[in-house]
Amino acid sequence: MDYHSPASFAEASALAANATGITRFLAGGTDVLVQLRSELVTPDTLIDIKKIDGVRDINSNADGSWTLGVAATGADMSEHLELGRDWPGVVEAMDLIGSTQVQGRATLTGNLCNGSPAADSVPAMVAAGVTVTVTGPDGDREVAVEDIPTGPGRTSLAKGELISAVHIPARGDNGGDAYLRFIPRTEMDIAVVGVGVSLRLDGDTVTEARVSLGAVAPTVLLVEDCAKAIIGSALDDVSLDALAAAASAACNPIDDKRGTIEFRTEVAGVLAKRAAKIAYARAKGEEA
Amino acid sequence: MSKFHVSTTVNGDAVDYLCDPRETLLDCLRDKLNLTGAKEGCGTGDCGACSVTVDGRLVCSCLMLGVEADGKQIETVEGIAEGDVLHPLQKKFIEHAALQCGICTPGILVAAKSLLEKNPNPTEEEARYWLAGNLCRCTGYDKIIRAVMETAEELREAS
Amino acid sequence: MALDDRKTQFTFVGTRPDRPDGLDKVTGRAKFGADVSAPGMLHGAILRSPHAHARIVKIDTSQAEAHKDVKAVVTRADFAEVPFKPGLEGEFWNVLENVMAGEKALYDGHAVAAVAATSALAARDALKLIEVEYEVLPHVTDVDKAMEPDAPVLREGAADYSVPEGMHPNVVRYHESGHGDVEAGFAEADLIIEDSFVTEATHQGYIEPHACLGMLGNDGKGELWCTTQGHWIAQKTCAALLGIETSQLRVTASEIGGGFGGKTTVFIEPVALALSRKANRPVKLVMTRSEVFRATGPTSSASMDIKIGMKKDGTISAAQGVFRLQGGAFPGAPGDMTAMCAFAPYNLTNVSQIGYDVMANRPKQAAYRAPGAPMGAFAVESVIDELCKKLGLDPIEVRLKNAAHEGTKASYGPTYERIGLVETLEAAKAHPHYSAPLKPGQGRGISCGFWFNHGGETSVSLALSEDGSAQLMVGTPDIGGSRASMALMAAEVLGIPYENIRVTVADTATLGYNDVSHGSRVTYASGLATIKAAKHAVEKLCERAAASWGIPADAVKWENGCAVPSGPNAGDFDPRPLADITAHMGQTGGPISGHFEATPEGAGVSFGTHIVDAEVDPETGKTAITRYTVIQDAGKAIHPTYVEGQYQGGAAQGIGWALNEEYIYGEDGRLQNSIFLDYRIPVASDLPMIDTVIVEVPNPGHPFGVRGVGETGIVPPLAAIANAVSHAAGVRMKQLPMSPPRILAALKDNG
């Protein structure tokens, strides 16, 4: 295994473009090292991007949006109070991944590029409308988070491409987000179901919403029917039931060691309701 | 396969080692530096027995490569006591029998010390969640949590 | 000398001093299995079967052997010929076959070959150079399916004398016991409940993977360092498997990072020695976590049918149980123990119990804390709870009404000596937990539990130093603070401070044979031996004092750490403290030591009662344990803090077993959850504080009254939690673990 620690994304991209065999980028490494150790994936080329300037930065932009470096860790995000005030759902989703120790290393970008349908931060990012900059041999392009994963363990990134920055939109007024997942224990598990909700209100009425589901299909889903179920409502019981039904209907899960099809389908609806209520309360400026 | 020369600082001492890029920081601490206090309980970041801090950040040393340690400041369980004076957590763990077999103890002490440095006044729930990545199979965590909470209280009173 | 009087007043016993090995264990200094190295050391790695059941057609190791970093490759051919005998009698053969597969790979993870190379990475890489040709065979992993007529046969001829004719060859042992007439008893019942229960296999889950360092020369002399619950059994087994003399192999036990029964046998130790013999260099072998799950012993899975009849007043009129236990690819599943323990807490006129030991394509089961007892208790105590509910009776009152006590005929036959079940039930009834109000969505469960405990071969040696300090050598590895208990008991007899006693876990060359640290025997048996060894030394101290005073030895007694005349008639002499006698022992007859070697037979059975509150989320089926109280009879708590620790640890493991831990096999017979991410043991945030009540009903078989405490604590939790969850959810849960999908499905089925 070759190990490189380039000083720029262009250099990293060139290294990857010219590499043969299996290439992996190393950010937090919390997935790459597990796969390496279990000999599931032994890369021929490992490119550590943490020596690139600014990769751990968390910057707020003039328009209220946020730009995160690809090696900013979960712990860095949790300690950033302003980011947490704007996007508590995204920060909490990231914070749910693994232990305190894993938080010291794990990153949004790594969670995304690992391609797991159960990745906790991804539904939250999709709900929030997060985009990423992809740097490749032909320069940079902006891609919506939901367009990165293409299936379990697979992404739309081409050879030589890597994510070089994460962009979270401006929160704006009267907005709130939330992410909830189901795990059998209180910590340390992979999501059996995950739901991210981001919404905006006009008074008591939901005017915008994005609802995303994790671990219920080969990729994280952005479910329009869920959004439709609550837009125009004050999140009354009828709309919440419609939201739950839409969430369950969107599920296309598998039976596996972590949960059954029936369980995932049912719980997706339960969590969608609960997450929507939290996001709604946050949008109203209430504690949730 | 070429090896990498790594210069790093462990418990305040400058150290050097050569490592294969596939070797973890835990492998390097244990096999090259003879610091066997950090344990490998799982190798997948699920048990916390290999906990160390890197530049002040609590991590699993099994989830970090040895080559990544270059230029970093690493603290392990061997560095918790000041000379022959035990850290209050170490004393309290012995006093409370917060260990039975003792295999998880080094990782838990490193993690608990990191908690109290960040949050000198944790609630029981905060302490339990902070330590959720440190598995203990012997104690049911009761005496561990009591030891951490009592140490926190004593440290607050002392400062 | 009144040395054999039972002691009831104590100076040191019952106090809570710091453990002697505390400093080493909080500073990272303590040496566990993987923490040592040797000059010229090689690293080993083991190739394991990816198939649940396959004939090994051919193993080609030539490429691996040719690699420059590889110094030895071994397969089954490199081990001794151990004759095949059926059943548990052939345990050496079973262990050998488990350590390294012979003709067939019998489970996913079964070892088929091993290498030693110059680095751990090189050893792992070299495994890929070994080519194994398998003929894949049909497999079975489920206990009920393994008993069906068309189930794949793991091995013909493994069944022992006990199996009735006509059973499938996978059924290898059969047990039936009981007394009275259950049919007559059922006829007297006002309510009979008959139901079936299932538990999955769980792993002991010790945090330290198996690790060892072995050196074996062609002269048949060897050294082995390993993490084990018993280094003499490791010595005996390794010697047998390698065809060397037992005494030529010295085994040193490392500090042990948890065992719970799982480190009572060998797995990698003989492999390291075989590699070392071939390479003529020391070889270190350390398992990965995945290897621990796939290839070391989990507990048995179980399938059970229970029928209990009760009268309206709560009297149990008859009880019967059938317990089918799956123990992997070898005989040994403790179906007999399950049967014998299941009804043991109760005074029953009519009881019948049947146990089966069934083989399947899974790793060889190993002991796990009261092996066999928790599953039986889960099934039986669930039915009793349901009977109480249907008859409107208080579950503690019903248990008190039926509780076994001194003089009761046990369900397994004999008449009980003094036991403490009633005391634990009375303590449970009086505990504020039992009367505390429950919130909506919460349920409360209780359960009793029983375990036999064990004595076992024990050797202890105690040597006094000139300055009056003492070194105590025991042969039972210290898993949970036993050095402290030993020092307390020695201090009690010698009358010198606890701190002046150094306790060492001796290696196999330094002390006589010691049985494994299992069966909750350490504080009982090593403790008894320590007391006797200390008394032996005291006898000699008294003799020296008597000689110095010119009076007969029996005119001297030992009091508060001093030799004193036994009465006014013996003479008037100043007390001679221990250090005063040892200071000159070289000139007064030589070094003073005490020894004890025996197999103490009087471990004394023990009982516990647990109370637990659980809260179930009706929308997701997720359970939270909100309050837990353990009440157990310790006989006499030597170091109460470590007794509490055993209670709490047993409860925590029981919570894991009840709620989330399980071996999950795919259709292909491969284990799907061989890492801690998916084998879900409780984490700190899953658990509440665990309250404990130590009941002390002295064991007549121990000088200080000690009963073993390590195992009984895991017997009641499965049932207590199942009862709490069933009350909270409003539906009876009959399958463990009660994972959220299972609870949610049960809630749905219940409407």
Add this chain to the structure above:
Amino acid sequence: MVEVHLWSSLRSLTGGQQVVEVEAKTTGELLRELVKIHPQLQAPIDAGVSIAIDGRVIASGLTEPIPEGSEIYLMQRLRGG
């Protein structure tokens, strides 16, 4: 003489007898006498048995004294964890 109570499944080896009278002063003698009377009991004894004397379980010892008239139960060998 003492009465030795067997566990039920051993009846198949003793022609249906569940209580066997033997003359024995120790646990070892007791096992030898049992085999003399019922040779088929050698198999379970080889597989491992424990003996309860007046409720006290003797796991494996062959030298434990057996008081006259004591209550004796043969049990499967106990194993611990």
